[in-house]
Amino acid sequence: MQLKNPALLRRQCPVAGEWIDADSGETIAVTNPATGETIATVPRMGAAETRRAIDAAKAEMRGWQRRTAKERAAVLRRWYELLLANQDDLAAILTSEQGKPLAEARGEIAYGASYIEWFAEEAKRVYGDTIPAHGTDKRIVVIRQPIGVTAAITPWNFPNAMIARKAGPALAAGCAMIVKPASQTPLSALALAALAFDAGLPPALFSVVTGAASEIGSELTGNPTVAKLSFTGSTETGKALLAQCAATVKKTSMELGGNAPFIVFDDADLDAAVDGAIASKYRNTGQTCVCANRFYIQTGVYDAFADKLAIAVAKLKVGNGVEPGINQGPLIDEKAVRKVENHIADALANGGELVLGGRRHELGHGFFEPTIVKHANARMKVAREETFGPLAALFCFETEDELIALANDTEFGLASYFYSRDIGRVWRVAEALEYGMVGINTGLISSEVAPFGGVKQSGIGREGSKYGIDDYLELKYLCIGGIDG
Numbered sequence: 343m344q345l346k347n348p349a350l351l352r353r354q355c356p357v358a359g360e361w362i363d364a365d366s367g368e369t370i371a372v373t374n375p376a377t378g379e380t381i382a383t384v385p386r387m388g389a390a391e392t393r394r395a396i397d398a399a400k401a402e403m404r405g406w407q408r409r410t411a412k413e414r415a416a417v418l419r420r421w422y423e424l425l426l427a428n429q430d431d432l433a434a435i436l437t438s439e440q441g442k443p444l445a446e447a448r449g450e451i452a453y454g455a456s457y458i459e460w461f462a463e464e465a466k467r468v469y470g471d472t473i474p475a476h477g478t479d480k481r482i483v484v485i486r487q488p489i490g491v492t493a494a495i496t497p498w499n500f501p502n503a504m505i506a507r508k509a510g511p512a513l514a515a516g517c518a519m520i521v522k523p524a525s526q527t528p529l530s531a532l533a534l535a536a537l538a539f540d541a542g543l544p545p546a547l548f549s550v551v552t553g554a555a556s557e558i559g560s561e562l563t564g565n566p567t568v569a570k571l572s573f574t575g576s577t578e579t580g581k582a583l584l585a586q587c588a589a590t591v592k593k594t595s596m597e598l599g600g601n602a603p604f605i606v607f608d609d610a611d612l613d614a615a616v617d618g619a620i621a622s623k624y625r626n627t628g629q630t631c632v633c634a635n636r637f638y639i640q641t642g643v644y645d646a647f648a649d650k651l652a653i654a655v656a657k658l659k660v661g662n663g664v665e666p667g668i669n670q671g672p673l674i675d676e677k678a679v680r681k682v683e684n685h686i687a688d689a690l691a692n693g694g695e696l697v698l699g700g701r702r703h704e705l706g707h708g709f710f711e712p713t714i715v716k717h718a719n720a721r722m723k724v725a726r727e728e729t730f731g732p733l734a735a736l737f738c739f740e741t742e743d744e745l746i747a748l749a750n751d752t753e754f755g756l757a758s759y760f761y762s763r764d765i766g767r768v769w770r771v772a773e774a775l776e777y778g779m780v781g782i783n784t785g786l787i788s789s790e791v792a793p794f795g796g797v798k799q800s801g802i803g804r805e806g807s808k809y810g811i812d813d814y815l816e817l818k819y820l821c822i823g824g825i826d827g
């Protein structure tokens with residue numbers, strides 16, 4: 343990996359203001375999913391290092407909160423500028439450890455940086471209220487204060503943006519944060535921290551602890567000094583972390599799994615729907631929580647849509663993300679490949695028809711052929727489980743009412759998408775879908791300006807937008823008496 347700024351490739355963690363090795367000296371290897379090569383090692387830390395990070399964060403936070411909002415905003419703004427100035431290096435590090443094509447990695451760096459930019463601005467708009475009092479001798483004021491020391495546990499699929507989406511509002515609000523990144527993709531987190539400190543962020547305010555997930559997680563969820571946990575990852579792990587937070591009644595934000603329906607009505611612009619399907623299904627090789635997981639196509643356009651989609655999917659290029667023209671990188675690991683194989687085998691065993699792909703790519707490692715299966719039905723695993731890979735399963739439906747029932751028949755409720763040009767249908771379906779986010783005539787909905795999050799078992803809270811900082815603030819009600827004199 344050729345970096346303009348080699349200092350961004352870190353092998354130690356910033357803990358309590360110092361770059362250190364694990365107390366044990368143990369390390370974890372970070373491998374490239376496209377080649378299997380070891381890129382670097384990072385410390386295998388545990389509870390002791392995590393505890394030191396929490397204690398130092400609490401001490402440092404007081405000084406950070408004594409700064410004005412504008413002073414905090416200036417540091418975040420500088421961090422944003424440094425992220426963009428180092429976009430190529432950060433993307434190269436990200437692609438090497440996660441596998442996504444460089445163009446997508448560069449996009450993720452810009453996306454992550456946009457959250458830092460956004461919350462640098464929001465830092466200056468943490469307003470309160472005055473309320474008409476319940477007595478002439480009283481005045482009521484509501485102020486909003488930083489929640490305190492916060493923790494983040496983040497996934498491998500967006501190893502930069504998922505941290506930025508949490509650290510941005512936390513630091514803007516005046517909080518401190520300890521991050522446990524995914525063990526498969528820790529290098530992006532370490533580079534992010536290095537640039538934060540170059541921007542002037544006090545190092546003890548933002549620790550990154552790599553290593554034993556359950557040990558670090560137990561400390562982050564059990565330590566009473568930690569006021570809040572923000573998690574992005576599987577619903578299964580999210581539920582376990584929620585349970586662990588209960589003992590100290592921690593506030594939580596949860597961005598969990600999804601099972602997004604992608605719906606095409608017979609009045610849709612089919613070419614636009616195919617473009618949206620490619621963007622939603624095959625971004626990050628299908629490894630995003632908002633990827634289309636079930637395609638519901640109205641019967642009148644089923645074959646036409648399937649044919650157009652097959653032509654577009656056949657043009658996708660599978661390969662190492664550092665090579666020009668590649669738009670499908672490898673899946674993150676063997677477990678991910680097996681899950682996609684399992685979903686395809688199950689679909690074909692339950693009446694599905696393979697249109698394209700269907701097997702591991704000849705390049706080996708985590709590479710997989712982009713796949714389409716027709717005649718999908720509710721008996722299949724893909725109807726109920728998040729594939730998290732490049733499989734498009736095409737279901738059909740007759741009526742709008744039938745479609746709403748099918749689309750909502752899941753415990754998940756993160757993203758959903760539909761294509762229609764009938765304004766009445768657009769409103770009826772948008773209001774009927776039980777999801778936190780609805781893409782209408784588009785397959786790309788993620789932006790720092792909008793509230794990202796889900797309902798049902800897809801999560802709690804929202805990230806980004808004017809709502810995103812609320813999760814890092816507490817309301818305090820001041821009742822001032824004796825005013826009458």
Ligand SMILES: NC(=O)C1=CN([C@@H]2O[C@H](COP(=O)(O)OP(=O)(O)OC[C@H]3O[C@@H](n4cnc5c(N)ncnc54)[C@H](OP(=O)(O)O)[C@@H]3O)[C@@H](O)[C@H]2O)C=CC1
Pocket residue numbers: 495496497498499522523524525526553554555556557558559560574575576577579580582597598599600630631728729730
């Ligand atoms: N909503 C989303 O954006 C994502 C959804 N997923 C879904 O989850 C599935 C499994 O992916 P996977 O990577 O295993 O996701 P996980 O949810 O297991 O991992 C996400 C993060 O949680 C950490 N973690 C896991 N178990 C614990 C624990 N007991 N205590 C503390 N931290 C823990 C992981 O650490 P470590 O890496 O060290 O194990 C990682 O940092 C995917 O196939 C996909 O369906 C996955 C990623 C993102």
Ligand SMILES: O=C(O)[C@H](O)CS(=O)(=O)O
Pocket residue numbers: 499500503504574597629630631632788794
């Ligand atoms: O967790 C994810 O998959 C991301 O939130 C998806 S997005 O924000 O990049 O769309």
